[in-house]
Amino acid sequence: VTITGTVHVACPACDRGHDVRLVQSINAASDPASKQRLLAGELNVLACECGKRTQVAATVLFHDPGRHLYVRVVPEGGEVEMAAAAAQFAAAATNGTQRLVPSLNALVEKVKIFDAGLEDWAIEMMKVLLLSRVDNLGAARREQVPTLDRVLLFDGATDDALRWVLFDAAGRAPESAASRLEDYRRIAARDASRPRETEYRIDRAWAVGAVQAMIAAAN
Ligand SMILES: [Zn+2]
Numbered sequence: 001v002t003i004t005g006t007v008h009v010a011c012p013a014c015d016r017g018h019d020v021r022l023v024q025s026i027n028a029a030s031d032p033a034s035k036q037r038l039l040a041g042e043l044n045v046l047a048c049e050c051g052k053r054t055q056v057a058a059t060v061l062f063h064d065p066g067r068h069l070y071v072r073v074v075p076e077g078g079e080v081e082m083a084a085a086a087a088q089f090a091a092a093a094t095n096g097t098q099r100l101v102p103s104l105n106a107l108v109e110k111v112k113i114f115d116a117g118l119e120d121w122a123i124e125m126m127k128v129l130l131l132s133r134v135d136n137l138g139a140a141r142r143e144q145v146p147t148l149d150r151v152l153l154f155d156g157a158t159d160d161a162l163r164w165v166l167f168d169a170a171g172r173a174p175e176s177a178a179s180r181l182e183d184y185r186r187i188a189a190r191d192a193s194r195p196r197e198t199e200y201r202i203d204r205a206w207a208v209g210a211v212q213a214m215i216a217a218a219n
Contacts, residue, residue: 013052020046020056028064028111038062039108055104059085062107064114068096071110076102086200100200109154116157121195122188124207125214126162127152129187130179148208157181192217 005022022044026034037043046054057075070089074081082100089098099120101107113120131147151167155176162184164177187193193210195202 007056007058009046009054009056011046011048011050011052012054014048014050016048016050018046018048020044022056022058023060024058025061026063028062029066035062035111038104039111041104041108043104057103060104060107062111064111067114068094069099069110069114070094070096071099071101071107073101073104073107082201089200090198098197098200099202101203106203112156113154116154118154118157118184119188119194121193121202121206121210122184122190123154123162124202124204125187125193125210126179126184127154127164128204128207128211129183130164130177148204152177190214 005024006019007022008017009020010017023034023037026038028035034043041055044056044058044060046052046056048054058073059075059081060073062071062073063069070092072085072089074085085100089100092098097114099110101110110120113123128148131150131152150169151171153165153167155163155165157163158181160181161178162181164179165174166177167174193214195206195210199206
């Protein structure tokens with residue numbers, strides 16, 4: 001069942017009012033069309049006559065029964081809502097993977113990672129490792145900035161490589177990058193790094209801690 005609703009929002013560019021149909025629950029098995037719209041960046045978007053496209057912030061629950069995956073989008077800044085969603089996950093006691101993310105874009109990345117048959121926690125750790133030596137990604141060294149501030153998005157996997165999109169310090173100028181699949185596999189094989197079932201937010205902050213723990217254990 002796909003739960004939908006309608007909200008009235010004003011275009012941030014021209015202030016015209018619009019009714020936007022919101023999808024707030026997606027079952028990947030029974031509603032593949034909504035999943036495709038999500039992946040295409042077309043879900044919950046206000047497309048105004050003035051040309052401006054705006055993503056409407058809303059809670060969304062994504063469920064892929066085939067992968068036993070539940071991901072809930074709790075829009076950025078909603079810490080009270082995040083805590084409530086975590087309590088709901090804990091009470092649900094499913095035997096699947098449960099994740100909380102702050103945006104639809106973060107949900108899209110999770111879906112891509114799980115669809116590729118990869119572990120999101122190992123992907124997040126790879127990002128931290130790759131960003132700490134950004135030259136290894138073959139990316140131009142245009143500016144010296146704390147590299148962990150940069151956004152690196154998983155974009156897909158081939159037989160021997162992971163594909164990434166790396167953004168500059170301002171979150172713009174995306175460039176593609178690649179890393180060896182074998183490096184990912186070494187991380188994914190580390191049971192000591194695997195998050196507990198009740199760790200729902202597997203993001204940059206989580207991964208920085210996990211990499212630090214890995215380095216401390218090696219020394
Ligand atoms: Zn507009």
